[in-house]
Amino acid sequence: MVEQEMAESSDSTALRKKTSLIASLVSSLQTDEKTEARKNEEDRKGLSRKELFDEMLMFMIAGYETTSTTLAWSIYQLSKHPRVQQKIKTELMQYNCGQYLSSDHLDSFIYLDCFINEVLRYSPTIDATSRTVIVDDNLPKSGTQLYKGNQVIIPTSALARDARHWKIDPELFYPERFLNEDKNYHPYALLPFGSGHRQCLGQDLARLELKVILARMLQQVTFGDGGPEVNAGGYIQKLTIMPKHIGVTIEFN
Numbered sequence: 001m002v003e004q005e006m007a008e009s010s011d012s013t014a015l016r017k018k019t020s021l022i023a024s025l026v027s028s029l030q031t032d033e034k035t036e037a038r039k040n041e042e043d044r045k046g047l048s049r050k051e052l053f054d055e056m057l058m059f060m061i062a063g064y065e066t067t068s069t070t071l072a073w074s075i076y077q078l079s080k081h082p083r084v085q086q087k088i089k090t091e092l093m094q095y096n097c098g099q100y101l102s103s104d105h106l107d108s109f110i111y112l113d114c115f116i117n118e119v120l121r122y123s124p125t126i127d128a129t130s131r132t133v134i135v136d137d138n139l140p141k142s143g144t145q146l147y148k149g150n151q152v153i154i155p156t157s158a159l160a161r162d163a164r165h166w167k168i169d170p171e172l173f174y175p176e177r178f179l180n181e182d183k184n185y186h187p188y189a190l191l192p193f194g195s196g197h198r199q200c201l202g203q204d205l206a207r208l209e210l211k212v213i214l215a216r217m218l219q220q221v222t223f224g225d226g227g228p229e230v231n232a233g234g235y236i237q238k239l240t241i242m243p244k245h246i247g248v249t250i251e252f253n
């Protein structure tokens with residue numbers, strides 16, 4: 001894909017760089033890598049070819065397992081919460097979209113958005129992120145001293161279940177919270193995609209993928225609890241946090 005893009009004229013790449021990630025990366029390639037390599041890191045402009053390929057690899061690694069694991073958690077939660085599953089199905093039927101899912105249809109599925117948010121809150125695939133302190137500073141309330149170079153861990157999964165930040169018991173799997181009591185939750189209580197200028201670059205794509213796949217699946221099938229032996233839940237921590245025992249029944253509607 002990158003080579004195809006590099007074969008295009010620079011004018012054509014520049015035209016498409018707002019809508020194509022690959023065109024955008026290719027248009028940032030350094031024209032003279034050797035000269036750039038001799039400069040200090042802060043003075044270098046553009047991407048080397050190696051940096052571009054590293055970015056592409058990062059998209060694949062960061063984009064694949066996170067989204068597929070969130071989908072696995074979604075299926076697990078659907079199997080455990082038939083009431084929630086039925087409510088999503090009712091919403092899908094209400095808009096009677098058949099085989100064709102337009103962006104207007106997707107925008108109408110408000111409860112499905114709440115469900116996806118609740119899965120990301122209750123069963124996060126990533127439990128923390130981190131930042132490197134770049135100047136000596138201290139935390140506003142506690143006064144804790146931080147020094148340049150310290151690594152600060154932000155425990156996103158603990159924040160998402162911290163009762164101080166949620167009006168409805170955070171231990172409950174309850175998508176409706178995002179329609180009512182917890183609609184205006186603290187912006188840093190739920191950070192499934194991080195925050196700030198290093199936040200997840202693929203979050204809109206991930207949300208779109210999750211919404212389309214879940215809507216399509218729930219138009220066709222109902223997930224049931226496969227029983228305590230196979231659908232026992234729990235989690236394993238690999239690159240992401242995955243469900244450990246997930247075993248559901250699938251009924252075609």
Ligand code: HEM
Binds near residue numbers: 060062063195203
């Ligand atoms: C449900 C799916 C996903 C979850 C839960 C997720 C979560 C995250 C989190 C927590 C971070 C760190 C953000 C921070 O420290 O502030 C991150 C970074 C990143 N994600 Fe995602 N992600 C998902 C899907 C994707 C997809 C689909 C892509 C790309 C196709 C992607 C690409 C990236 C990249 C490139 C970064 C690094 C950004 C940077 O360091 O500047 N992610 N993601």
